[in-house]
Amino acid sequence: MLTGEIRSKVDQVWNAFWAGGIANPLEVIEQITYLLFMRGLDDIQTREEAKAALFEQPVERRIFPEGGDARGMAYERLRWSRFRHEDPATMFTIVGEHVFPFLREMAEDGSSHAEHMKGARFTIPTPGLLAKVVDMLADIPLEDRDTKGDLYEYMLGKIASAGMNGQFRTPRHIIKLMVELMAPAPKDVICDPASGTCGFLVAAGEHLREHHKGLFRDAELNKHFHHGMFHGYDFDNTMLRIGSMNMQLHGVEGADIRYRDSLSTGHADDADKYSLVLANPPFAGSLDYETTAADLLSIVKTKKTELLFMALFLKLLKPGGRAAVIVPDGVLFGSSTAHKAIRKMLVEDHKLDAIVKLPSGVFKPYAGVSTAIVFFTKTNSGGTDHVWFYDVQADGMSLDDKRQMLVPVEKFGPVPQVPLSAEDHAKNNLPDVLSRWKKRAGTERDNSRTGQSFTVSREDIAAADYDLSLNRYREVTHEAADHRAPKEIITELLALEDGIAMGLKELEAML
Numbered sequence: 001m002l003t004g005e006i007r008s009k010v011d012q013v014w015n016a017f018w019a020g021g022i023a024n025p026l027e028v029i030e031q032i033t034y035l036l037f038m039r040g041l042d043d044i045q046t047r048e049e050a051k052a053a054l055f056e057q058p059v060e061r062r063i064f065p066e067g068g069d070a071r072g073m074a075y076e077r078l079r080w081s082r083f084r085h086e087d088p089a090t091m092f093t094i095v096g097e098h099v100f101p102f103l104r105e106m107a108e109d110g111s112s113h114a115e116h117m118k119g120a121r122f123t124i125p126t127p128g129l130l131a132k133v134v135d136m137l138a139d140i141p142l143e144d145r146d147t148k149g150d151l152y153e154y155m156l157g158k159i160a161s162a163g164m165n166g167q168f169r170t171p172r173h174i175i176k177l178m179v180e181l182m183a184p185a186p187k188d189v190i191c192d193p194a195s196g197t198c199g200f201l202v203a204a205g206e207h208l209r210e211h212h213k214g215l216f217r218d219a220e221l222n223k224h225f226h227h228g229m230f231h232g233y234d235f236d237n238t239m240l241r242i243g244s245m246n247m248q249l250h251g252v253e254g255a256d257i258r259y260r261d262s263l264s265t266g267h268a269d270d271a272d273k274y275s276l277v278l279a280n281p282p283f284a285g286s287l288d289y290e291t292t293a294a295d296l297l298s299i300v301k302t303k304k305t306e307l308l309f310m311a312l313f314l315k316l317l318k319p320g321g322r323a324a325v326i327v328p329d330g331v332l333f334g335s336s337t338a339h340k341a342i343r344k345m346l347v348e349d350h351k352l353d354a355i356v357k358l359p360s361g362v363f364k365p366y367a368g369v370s371t372a373i374v375f376f377t378k379t380n381s382g383g384t385d386h387v388w389f390y391d392v393q394a395d396g397m398s399l400d401d402k403r404q405m406l407v408p409v410e411k412f413g414p415v416p417q418v419p420l421s422a423e424d425h426a427k428n429n430l431p432d433v434l435s436r437w438k439k440r441a442g443t444e445r446d447n448s449r450t451g452q453s454f455t456v457s458r459e460d461i462a463a464a465d466y467d468l469s470l471n472r473y474r475e476v477t478h479e480a481a482d483h484r485a486p487k488e489i490i491t492e493l494l495a496l497e498d499g500i501a502m503g504l505k506e507l508e509a510m511l
Helices: 004-019 025-055 088-108 127-138 145-160 163-168 172-182 199-211 213-217 219-227 237-249 305-316 337-349 430-437 458-463 486-510
Strands: 190-192 230-234 256-259 274-279 317-328 351-357 371-377 386-391 453-457
Touching (some): 004 025, 025 088, 025 145, 025 237, 088 127, 145 199, 145 237, 172 199, 172 317, 172 430, 190 199, 199 230, 199 274, 213 219, 230 237, 337 458, 386 430, 386 458, 453 458
Parallel strands (some): 190 230, 230 256, 274 317, 351 386
Antiparallel strands (some): 317 371, 351 371, 386 453
């Protein structure tokens, strides 16, 4: 957890950016990302130099070459540990005129560390602001993976508070719920085809660190974790930079975060490759057939992006691979031929595991659209017997535009630190989702369809034309009316009449 002091410093720097004329939160975090990258490069070379000195050998991996750049500046002066001690004006010149060109040159040379630094631009407007940001980052102990990750997550949270850019960020507690339900394993190969800031991949990595600590003592599994497990696509270079840095700061050294327009590019290289897909892709409406990947259209003929993404997930998963993806409600009950086709495919050709309906306020204030999480396993041979439904009515936050916390931090999220009471459950259903999920093939089968969760057979879903909306199967309870015998009612009315008559007589006597 970040201390209040560090949060305060981040807030001050953020406000300074705004005061300096940089109002776009993505640009703010992009500039901070460059500085974090510079510090990271210096840390790598410092470790290499220490190792070389210890073993009395030459430095094997040199980030900053000996000598100087084409503009006459010694590469040694481009290191974070050197320029941060310069006066603001000198620092501003070094960073703007020498460090940033160096980053772009690294990218052109094909360095894996600078893959996403192509087109890096220095837009911090004043020496004073640069000095303030550098001082803030210098005060934070970035040797601690948790602190680095928390710092970046805190800054990413500011993207979500900035209105139109909120679509880049799925609420962390919803991501954590999906990851907990999927429970990634050390040999999984995980993909998010609309990775953005890499929130799903980061959460999957943190889950593995918490539940599979032994994987880092196994050389093969450790290598797989750092260089083979995590894959993310995006077609926004800013998102690629931010997502890549997010993974690095959370301790994943070689995540595969790359440029790809997921719906417009063929997927032959990645077909049947991944064992787990976690995603909340943008659903922006329709695409032209001319720009849509032919291999997706072969699965479902449509221009609707939400259906094309479902086809993409099926394409990317290997047989036996699992997916947890957020979709707009229309995917569950849309009446078009393509809508029905993709739902029938999930139910009949693969194994549809569950539908978890989310409250419509989860993505407020940016969108009030109703969504659900769809869980399925690619089998190519069917396997659906019962589908588990859960109606999430509360996620621990208010469902209005303010999205205020309704429970204390220790009772928030799918894995709270303390048990929840019935009153707490009414404010946060997520732990109950996780608890009941584990029983979906057992006692959950006995639930009536009037409850918050229940199962529906494949036969019932097929009979309903593959409608997957929870309300299609929910049964509404009606309170039994209190039917009383007519004689009893008449007796009460007569007694009431007698009482009124006596009261009138007493009133007349008094007058």
